[in-house]
Amino acid sequence: MDLTKATKAELEAQLSELNARYEGYKAQGLKLNMARGKPGADQLDACEGMLTAVKTSADTVYEGLDTRNYGTLEGIPACRKLFADLLQVPVEQVLAGGNSSLTFMYDTMDRLMLFGAAGVDEPWVKQDKVKFLCPVPGYDRHFAVCQQFGIEMINVPMDENGPDMDLVERLVAEDAAIKGIWCVPKFSNPTGVVYSDEVVRRFANLKPAAKDFRIFWDNAYIIHGITDETIEIPNIIEECAKAGNPDMVFEFCSTSKVSFPGAGVCAFAASPANVAWQLKYMNAQQIGPDKINQLRHVLFFKDLAGLKAHMEIHKKLLKPKFDAVIDTLEQNLAGTGAGSWSAPKGGYFISFDAMEGCAKRIQQLCKEAGIVMTGAGATYPYGKDPKDSNLRIAPSFPPIEELKLAMEVFCVCALKASCEKLLENK
């Protein structure tokens, strides 16, 4: 039934039935979690061999380097090479880091705040106002970085090709206080959108008023497809160089969702000037990354082909979970008007757009029934979704039977919230 066209009596009948189902679920005392994009234990098990990739003291010496000792701020050469092949940039333009690209992003923003960009050297913290563009819905941890540094965030809508580039081009040209933008260009968090070639090239060709404008290109899901389709996007580092904007972009990626979320390795890629800038400031902060762990990754994955082969295992484990979520949504919500959802070809999330004004209520109902969701609003800067509509579903962590049950409950909550909302105006 299309709830948006139902009469008051029909809605009341529906709600009464939904309430009964909802109370039934509540009585089960469920405890299920679809909140964070955590890989499942089965995905992590696939990397078991990495734990013993470096077994002996002799193993720790690789290409003449003792990975146990101090030094090598830029990461071990073989790990930089692995990331260089993945990102398709020269190895000199890649730094291999520790267990978190988020930390690399935060620290990069920190250096911009305190010391200013390469060749500009005007600390952002000394400026009246610093603003960042935030494509929405987006990644809550990106927004949290801006919020911590007091950077004002401006929402930019997304469509199926990426951010609204007319708006991006106009805003950055007009306002020199706009210093950057967050991007997840491939299987965007949470929509799964892949930026079109045109969008990527328009990014590379931006003409910002701020000479220290920086694109934070978080290529978190670069090899995280869940279909058999080969999906590639243009190389932003190369495109920026071609466009005469070599220093405008910082690219980040990690193996957090390839090897181990807490014990992976990450990378930063940028122009030679930006790499030199990064190293200069890193030198006072760091003794170098955990090189033994970088070596574990090199020995376990061997090369780019090894990385990609490993992701085939993840694909096989994740695809049924995404399918389960989408099938459950289809079966329960299609044609009801209670919401729409993305059907991504990769990444970690399904983005659900509820009937306006219902997202918080759905999250609350889920919570009371023992289903933990990412907070409504989390996909928007300051946690403020202007339509109170978007919810992020993370299908990777729960075992599939739990996931199906959680999604059944979620659908009942979405329908119930929609009926309640529609009845408010009847």
Add this chain to the structure above:
Amino acid sequence: MDLTKATKAELEAQLSELNARYEGYKAQGLKLNMARGKPGADQLDACEGMLTAVKTSADTVYEGLDTRNYGTLEGIPACRKLFADLLQVPVEQVLAGGNSSLTFMYDTMDRLMLFGAAGVDEPWVKQDKVKFLCPVPGYDRHFAVCQQFGIEMINVPMDENGPDMDLVERLVAEDAAIKGIWCVPKFSNPTGVVYSDEVVRRFANLKPAAKDFRIFWDNAYIIHGITDETIEIPNIIEECAKAGNPDMVFEFCSTSKVSFPGAGVCAFAASPANVAWQLKYMNAQQIGPDKINQLRHVLFFKDLAGLKAHMEIHKKLLKPKFDAVIDTLEQNLAGTGAGSWSAPKGGYFISFDAMEGCAKRIQQLCKEAGIVMTGAGATYPYGKDPKDSNLRIAPSFPPIEELKLAMEVFCVCALKASCEKLLENK
């Protein structure tokens, strides 16, 4: 011969002989390094078992926590417990971090710069001037942190009991721009000085004009004795709390010189308010430390007794190296007036005070003979040793035969530089 009492002719004769010996060494084309406090490969080999302490997927789940996945910003409980026992503070007051206490120190300073201290919340970067006290000679990487943040450094002399506390007390009481001090309280870098109980308690009882004054207590060598003597210093966290200054100190330590320098784990300990402050800001920067590596440490060392037993192995490996350095200095320089040196009971360095105005020359002579030393001046803020006298000798890394040879060369360089210096005024 006491060079300071020699005649011009005697000095010329000495120098001529020294030049011959020096040229002899130069001709050997040596390549030896006494620059950094890097553990020797034999010390690292002693930790080989840690590499396979976590072998299987099942091993990674410890006390109900899957150490492979995201989360646990404060570090895994068992690792916090290990550090809590080491530092003798409640486990709630300890955070277990990644592979570098230097990074933890830098990040802590960064948060003071950008956000201000707990309960004060006045960013240091917004203030006209921020100053730090730096006991000298000291650790170059501490000074590099201040220099990067534009913090003005003020030298404070050290004696055999620690920093000159009369001066410290007076300066912090007089000048509200003085926001902190660097301390290596046990086996200080580079002198090996152990702060006396009185010095520690005077630190805890400081009455700084700045309400956000902070002691950076880098307890880097807490279990790094090289004699059989048991050396303990008062617990600064406890002493500060007793003195009514619970928030005045941040304590740091790491296993960089216990397990692996590049792949160890570190800790931050402080008052409950400071721990909450640290976590609040860490939350935007980090996904949590490498928990698998923390677990490796827990399983390999087991407990504080295990840590200490492991350090007995280091002691046996390091003591002969320290002895070799000191014996060579004794044999070649005692009574010559060419310098004096520390005879530390622990830590990683021997501090050498050359005849005034000779340190740079000695380092240069060593370099030309193929011996890399820590840069003269490095033990002072801004690399400026007012007397051009102090040199830091790091005996841990070279094999003992190389070390002995390097020290022979060093002594010839010290004598040669002294003769040259004395002849300038004859």
